[in-house]
Amino acid sequence: MKAKSTLWYTVYSIIGTIFEEAALVAIVLWVLPRFNIHIPWWGLVILMVALAIFSYVSYRIGKPTLVLRPRVAPETIIGSEGKVVTPLAPEGYVKVQGELWKAISAESELEAGNEVVVVRIDGLRLLVSRKEKLDSAGQKTDN
Numbered sequence: 001m002k003a004k005s006t007l008w009y010t011v012y013s014i015i016g017t018i019f020e021e022a023a024l025v026a027i028v029l030w031v032l033p034r035f036n037i038h039i040p041w042w043g044l045v046i047l048m049v050a051l052a053i054f055s056y057v058s059y060r061i062g063k064p065t066l067v068l069r070p071r072v073a074p075e076t077i078i079g080s081e082g083k084v085v086t087p088l089a090p091e092g093y094v095k096v097q098g099e100l101w102k103a104i105s106a107e108s109e110l111e112a113g114n115e116v117v118v119v120r121i122d123g124l125r126l127l128v129s130r131k132e133k134l135d136s137a138g139q140k141t142d143n
Contacts, residue, residue, distance in 0.1 A: 006066050010059075017055040021048055074121050081131055084114045094128055103128045 028044050039047075082096030088105035094116055095101070106119055106129040116128040 006063055009063060009066055013055065013059045017052065020051060020055065024048060024051055074124075077126070078118050078121060080118050082116050082118065082128070084110050084112050084116055087112055088116075088128070094126065096126065101126045105129070 024047060025044065028039050028047065032039060077096060080096050082094045082101075084092065084103075085095050085100065086092040088094070088103060088110040090105045090109065092103060092105075092110075093100055094103040096118060102124065103116070103126040105116075106127050110116065110128075110130060115131040117131050118126050119129050120127040
């Protein structure tokens with residue numbers, strides 16, 4: 001799966017921080033003096049540095065979440081194909097869509113490495129059956 005580009009997030013974060021800093025300067029230099037509140041220039045610098053640090057920390061926390069796959073309802077996994085990780089006799093583990101799931105075989109025992117299809121989901125346990133392979137004529141063959 002190709003990683004998502006986060007360049008747009010970086011650009012928006014930089015532009016947003018510039019606007020936030022400009023708004024802070026405007027408030028300190030024009031709005032607060034109207035209420036007879038005067039902040040010295042070094043106070044403005046400290047406020048701007050603090051805002052920049054806050055924006056950077058927020059950026060660093062938020063960026064990794066952009067590359068995560070969206071979480072959707074577990075029912076969407078039904079019909080997905082996977083591979084047996086530990087033998088299903090009848091219970092074991094399968095890997096489906098890159099995630100490890102506890103599974104029960106709907107049929108006989110399945111060995112590690114067999115390909116399976118998810119038939120049903122019950123809580124956090126999958127019911128799987130052997131993936132049927134088709135020959136060149138489109139006929140089912142035994143696995």
